[in-house]
Amino acid sequence: MSQFRLAVLLSMFAALSACGGSSSSSSSPTGNTPNTGNEPSASQNSELLVSRRGGHYWHDFCAGKPDSTVVPADPRELVVPGVDAGRAVLMNAPWQVCQEGNHPGTCGELRRQSERGLALIAAEGRPGAASMFSGDAATSTYAFPASAYAEMWNSIWQLEERPAQYDELVAQRWGMPLSRIRNPYPLAGEDPNETNGGSGQLPMGVTQLREADGRWTGQLNLSCSICHGGAVGSDADGPGLGAQYGTNSLSDITAMYADLVRLAPQQAALAIVAQNKVRGTGNITNFQLFGVLTFGDYESIPSWLTIQAEPSTGTEDPPVWWNLGSRTAKFFDAGMMVDAKRIELSFHFPDFFGDYEAAKQWVLDHQQAGDAWLHSLKSPVWPEAKLGAIDQNLAEAGAILFHEKNLWAQGLQNPVARPEGGNGSCASCHGAYSPRYTNNPKWLASPLLDGVAAYVTPIDIIDTDRARLNGNSQRVADYTRDNWFIYGDGEKNEAGAPICGNWNDEALRGERELGYLAPPLFGVLATAPYFHNGAVPDIDGVLNPEKRPTIWRRQSAAAPAGLEGSVVMGYDYSLQSGYDSEKMGWRYDELPCEAGASLPLLGVTNPLLDCNPLDAEGASLQDGLGLVWGNGGLAWNLINVPILTNEQLEERKIYNTRFYSQSNSGHAFTAVLTEAERRAIKEYLKTL
Structure with missing residues (x-):
């Protein structure tokens, strides 16, 4: 789509919104009404705004069918080298079968496995x-x-x-x-x-x-x-x-x-x-x-x-399970195949230590059941009654932008290198979701690949914190070639690397560059904070790098009356007080460098541990610690001040993006979006 057409489209929807005619609760050409329960909202009934809510195709296929129904092949097996050739959606992490017995046979067996899991x-x-x-x-x-x-x-x-x-x-x-x-x-x-x-x-x-x-x-x-x-x-x-x-x-x-x-x-x-x-x-x-x-x-x-x-x-934010059925690879760097189930x-x-062989057999006996349940999970629905009705017209504009807008189009002068292939859109990395595009062979090889994300974005393009990637080094890959959890006992290629092993191994990934797997975006409402290390508290910051706080603390729940200061409360996950529906993320307080962190054994608070209050770019104690952690993985776990006080627990709520493995850099290619475009894309993300 040309930049002129996009500009006209957005201006039209901006005008509709200003007139109060774009809310999903108002009259629409389809006559739909807002979501009031488990049914899809009005904005999900068009060819642009439909979401299967993650999970795995098999569970959707078997819904309402007799136990005797034969389960079809796994759609992810379609992700083979070259499946994205000439298409808008990129896929460079192909599917790999790792053990026998992966197919449940019938819907009844799938349900029984899931219940056991x-x-x-x-x-x-x-x-x-x-x-x-x-x-x-x-x-x-x-x-x-x-x-x-x-x-x-x-x-x-x-x-x-x-x-x-x-x-x-x-x-x-x-x-x-x-x-x-x-x-x-x-x-x-x-x-x-x-x-x-x-x-x-x-x-x-x-x-x-x-x-x-x-x-x-x-x-x-x-x-x-x-x-x-x-x-x-x-x-x-x-x-x-x-x-x-x-x-x-x-x-x-x-x-x-x-x-x-x-x-x-x-x-x-x-x-x-x-x-x-x-x-x-x-x-x-x-x-x-x-x-x-x-x-x-x-x-x-x-x-x-x-x-x-x-x-x-270093620091990582656990990826959501309901997206497992829409991935071909596990972990942030696609280091293992999804079908490599032992590690689950x-x-x-x-x-x-007592009986190693019996322990392995227990995993083999239970892995299919556990995996079947993990693949059955679904993402939550945007709660319109609590967070506001989805603006259907704006969301539809966002769907078009998400799937079609080339972030490297001529005239945008995007300073970030462009991925090879694809159409340069958000969908190019994160997958396609709208039927208009999932049913279009120019985007996907099959509609069954709806929502499947199988693209490892090169690190020089995504440019998010590299500690997770550095930690899975070639030396680690060499070590894991004989690891049972990483299929060291399985089929190996000509170079001696297990085909279900560590795919950061240069002997497996071949010419594919190291980087991070762009995740599926089902239930993005519930996945904040964002990036693999949780460094960005909301979608506003994901789409606009200038809106990312440097040192921040998510808001906490209030303590019961009479216990203030005596107990440690967790983060506020209430939608009414803890969630920001405009920014799409958790509410937080931005902190100055002097917030610091305590050293209770010395009886002092030393802000130099976390940053340098005299020079924002100057060295601090954490820089020295970063050298230690960057050259010895166990040091991250072993070099820690004992937790002795509630005050220390409170300080653990501070997220410092200058800390080792906690940078909020990267995903800078979306800086070329206008605020109107970002607003439309956010509205669309609410529907996934």
Whole structure:
């Protein structure tokens, strides 16, 4: 589309909006009405504004069909080298099959697998729940008694009496919402088997263990939701909102482990794994730590030692699970194939020092069920009743811009290098969503590739923080060639690299440049903050680099009356007070350099740790630490000041983009958009 046509289009919609005629709640040519429940909104009934809400095609296909219905092939198998030749949407991360048994056969088997996976991964006291490094066993070395958990108000918080809101306060402190289903633990004096598990309610990242016959044990352990369970708004706000599986910008796993070490000394062995620097993020893919999981294979240890001087991957923001079915590759750098399922259960790897072969077999026996459930998840719907009705006309203009506007068109003088191929639009990297384009062979090879994102944007183009990419170095790739989780026992190419291994390995990726996988954009409302490290709090900042804060702190929920200053509250995830519908992201306060960070062992606050207040571009202590972290991945986890006070926990809410791995640079090619164009694109993103 020419720049002139786009300008005319936007001017028309601006005029409509000024006259009050563009709201989805007003009359429209289709006579549609606003969304009032689970049905698509009016703005989703046209050829431009339709969203399948993520998940996997199989689950959509099987909806309402008999169990005997045969499941078709996975559409992602269509992503092969050259599938994007001459097309608007780029795809350079081809699909790869990694093990047998991936196809469920029938809709009934898909449903049965998904049900088993729900119990396995979501846990929350369900029969068959898995927990940290214990498989689905009823006992665990890492379990801790519910009685100790119930007394943290006294043993750790040093309060004079148990608060009435105790369960909610634990959830706030650790950044894990209370489960939306009953997830019980026994209070003092309760027999869990006489009280159906107990009358307490756990956060979604904690589960009470159960015997094979369903009897409760009174012992607690952790689940995947310590990193992958979050919340956006409340259940009453709209479909899919409230506590959610597969997205989290809330958790402070370091705060959690600091507490757990005092409850159960064995947790000290895991506390170093948890070291994140900012609440809501994690050091999710530290290769040096991940390698410990395969120490049961003692021959791997010498090779593991060779990567200790490689960089830490640093701060990362967990990617959402509902997009898994729309990707061909895992992780921010597309380092592994989506079909490489073993790693999805790595947190549950049972007793790998005691019986390594049995631990591997447990993963093989459960991987299909876990993966089926992960692929079933759907993104939430924009809650028009809470955040405002979607402007249908403006969103339609945004859909056209998203799919057609060439950001490198002549006259825009975009200073960023243009990707090779594609049409230069947002869809070129993030995929196509509107039927007008998904059904057009000029955009996609098949309509079944709706919403599939399979393009690794070269790092020199995307230019976001490179720590995650640097951490997955060639030396790391060489080490992982023999790693079981990364299919070191699988089929290998002529260069000796496992075809389901680490695709940052130059022997696998070939001429493809290193970079970051552009994610699918389903449910973008619920994925703030943005970029792989969570450095940008809202979509405004993603589209306009000038609107990105340097040092910022997301707003916290208010403490209960009488407990102000005595308890640590988590981020405010209420739509009414915590979410900014205009900017599309979480409300935050921008902070001056002098915000600093405390050094409690020295009894001082030293702003030089985070930045230099005398010279914005000057050196600071964190620059020195960056040299350490950039040359030794374990250092990120080992070099930390012990958390001793609530004040330290509060300071962990500060996001400093000058800190190692936390830069907010990149995605600068959208700076050529006008404000009117950005507004239209934001309105369109609300519909996905």
